[in-house]
Amino acid sequence: MYVASDASEPHHLLPDARVWIVVPCYKVRDHIHRVIAAAPSWIEGIVCVDDACPQHTADHIEAVVRDPRVVVVRLSENQGVGGAVMAGYAEAVRRGAGILVKVDGDDQMDLAYLSQLVVPIILGEADYTKGNRFSSVGHLGGMPGVRVFGNAALSFAAKASTGYWNVFDPTNGFTAIEASVARLLLRKQVARRYFFETDLLYHLGTLRAVVRDVPIPARYADEISSLRVRAVVGSFAMRHLRNLIRRVLGQYFVRDFNVATLEMVFGLALLLFGGGYGLHWLAVREPGQAASPGIVMTAALPVIVGVQMLLQSINFDAMNVPTRPIHPYLRTLERIDGE
Template sequence: MFSDSRHIAVVIPCYRVTNHVLGVIAAIGPEVWRIYAIDDKCPDGSGDFIEKHNVDPRVVVLRNEVNQGVGGAVMAGYRAAIADGAGVIVKIDGDGQMDPALVPDFAGPVLRGEADYTKGNRFYDLEEIRSMPAIRLFGNAVLSFMTKISSGYWDLFDPTNGYTAIHVDVAKRLPFDKISKRYFFETDILFRLNTLRAVVQDVPMDASYGDEVSNLKISKIVGEFIIKHCRNFTKRIFYNYYLRDLSIASVELPLGLLLTGFGTVYGLSHWLSAAREGTATPAGTVMLSALPILMGLQLILAFLAFDINSVPKTPWHRRGRRAAAVIGEEK
């Protein structure tokens, strides 16, 4: 079925949300064309519960045969929405912590051609920020910075926010089978979007925390997150600066790392040698160590400035439409 850009579909991953999901569905406005509730092998039988008690004709219940995590549930919803002809797909959680009244705010920039993907940001309102625990603020700041580096979206914050919307033409291009299916999902999809050069936009929203208990244990995932961030950063740099294009930044980064590494190793080795012998390190040796480090840091900073200025600015789905229009005119 061909997609209709006016069709807004909502995807709701359902795992132990039977206390809230019906209220979430009831609060979804008439602007939404279809609602997909994905039972991610929920031990509470979310799918059966919704089918038994739901009265909204827009709701379609999908079931994963095995639990795949939030990413796997969202991908199942994306596939169904694409097949049914949706134009924009909005993802919200079923635990009542995301206000369904904001669906137009997330779908709007995509429908207007301003963005390919939108995501929530709970850190716009200073009053809201003051009410958050310091540990949450610190953790989000660290995760946001790591995501900026690995994804290339330097202008985004609150990377783990799961309130999102995506244009169907962009969703079709995502490698569903490669995207992380569990807690790293929201971050990994940003990396995948950057490889498409898709435009991503933050949407301000208030933080809302109900009585749901998060299953996320920071101590268990911190190592996994660091490894995956490093992997995504390496892939992004290779894809954007060596495989698809070559620029001055392609030279700045490796040369900067080489000079910084050489200066550091050279300086440390001579400093340790002088310390063992109880002699002062010669000024010339200090300069031979410091100069490559300073030059290397300058090159790395120049690369970062180039990378920050390379954040995608023209929505991917608009580029595709323009190309199709030009081809049509030529014919």
């Protein structure tokens, strides 16, 4: 029998937070009891989502766990980590949760850092917080080298596709979200499998939600990841490109039209003109014919100016990260509508 651990942090430090943990469960039968036992006493509820687990994790939880806070949700078909988390969000929100913390069931995440995730939301400084394993060299000691390189590459791609240039480690699954923001995300078509965390950031960006990194080291033990990098790298690249295009069109051509829009339009036009002119001249020139200074400048100058304008638009985009949390507004709106 497994029971909850005694947390050193008293509940009064988190007044009215109503923090719930959401745990997607797939092939984590040997680890899930440790995750539940590590949940501090100030956690109000724990939603364990059995994602059609072949190990029947839900049955195992109901048989050996005696923590009254645990709620088991069973999915009839495997929906991937994203589908399981969204199902857990929906259940926790339905039960009155105020903050939802997503924790993997493989015991990689140190629940001693839970308070650091939820406090920025309680203080109204963020709508969504996430762990960042790259905040310190010491945090990378237990991380396999291939994961360090892969996460660094994915982080740069995610910055461009999500618009959150101020965050790193986008695939980190140790996250917390305010419930009213989660309600909005439940209406969106968020990716259900391995691209879930990054796609969630993209959708948070469309809401102009504030996202904050929290330094948290990862733990690696005997768990086995089912993610195969070679199998998903092409899919991830295409999804990042799709989200980048959708974000730029939505943010700079539909919802707003500003100086960055002009820099993108004219920068791309100049770059295409200069590059096209230069390639055309190379195609039609006589053998051995040298380019005149005028031809060189006609091709090179638009390219140089175009690149500079595109770089300026990227700088504008990096400075345009959301800074004002939206959940105070959403909570107030919900109270007004509920009266």
